[in-house]
Amino acid sequence: MPSSESSYPAKKLILNLVKEAQQPISAQVMVRMAELFSVEANNVRVTLNRLTRQDFLDLTERGIYVLGPAAKHLAERQSAWRRTEDKVRPWEGQWIAIYAAHLGRRDRKVLRQRQRAMTMLGFSELYQGMLVRPDNLRTSLPDLTNQLFHLGLETEACVFRAEAFNPGAEPVPQTLWPVAEINARYRNNTEEMQNWRSSFEDKPLDVAARECFLIGDRVLRDIAYDPLLPEQIVDQQARSEMVETMADFDDLGKSIWRELISRFIEDQT
Known part of the structure; x- marks a missing residue:
């Protein structure tokens, strides 16, 4: 997990915040949320303007934002990670x-x-x-x-x-992919999410929101870049368990973020 001093990419943060808000969200609220990730207010405002020009965000009224058409299409593509195991079939050696x-x-x-x-x-x-x-x-x-x-x-x-290689030229999976590292990543990600879920209720809401966001973001990146190797090469059951755990973790994270966003909105009124 990045240290509290490191700044999270403003574009990625803002798009995730607006998506999870499920309602129009003000620039002021996004500035407050971004502070949790050491993103400066000026960076937020500059990024908001750029995302609006690129159709990732729409202005419903002055300073109030919703997802634009480009971001909606991106969000639909990103949600495909929940169906990761549906992308693979039994391997027959080809x-x-x-x-x-x-x-x-x-x-x-x-x-x-x-x-x-x-x-x-x-x-x-x-x-x-x-x-x-x-x-x-x-x-x-x-x-x-x-x-x-x-x-x-x-x-x-x-x-x-x-379909076939001459003797001695066949691919050797263990030399092409870091199989042990991949399997360890599956198990470690699952364990980290499960451990965090067992202790998050003792944390302040803003701390819990930041931590689950960063953990989930890293696991989602691992899922996105996973080579989806077959069970003959990697622990496919461990991968499936990681994705299932991430789905539950994502649902919990969304509820935490929506609660925090609602609090920030209430503070404005």
Whole structure:
């Protein structure tokens, strides 16, 4: 968890606050909430103006904000994490591969986008310019390819299914993914959320709100970047338990934040 002195990204914080408020929320309330994360008032106001211009926020009246159309679409996509285990199917030993050795490497921005796309969908480099992942996702190969392109992989890349490798060339999962670390992360995240739930009622409301936000944010990032490997490689049951625990934790966190937001709104009246 970040220290109290570190500042949380203003854009991410504001969008989450407005989403969880479930009602129009004022700039003054957001400034007070942002103080819990060491985000300065001026940073909040500048970010509010930028998000409004980008259609992430709408002004219902002067200084009162609701989610804009761009943020609503983003929120719908983000909620898909609750259905994480629905994305996978039993693995039969086949692989999905990406050949990208012919793509340029000079443009660092393009290179970062390419790497991010492949990482977010669980690919790891088997040989230079060739990446693989188990073929255990429910999505079809064309749909997976389109997801990669949408996330930043160049359309010149070659995405294909690999059914067999010559002896000695087969992917070895333990060398491609940090399997022990992934399994430990599943268990540690679940344990941290369960331990926090057992003790949060003794904390002041603002402290509880900040802590659950930061814990949940980190776990959601782990879920978003999880390679979704099959049970032959990782502890799939531990992953499922982490996601289920996060769903309950998220519901609790939302109720805490709504209570705190309501208090701040009442203080204004």
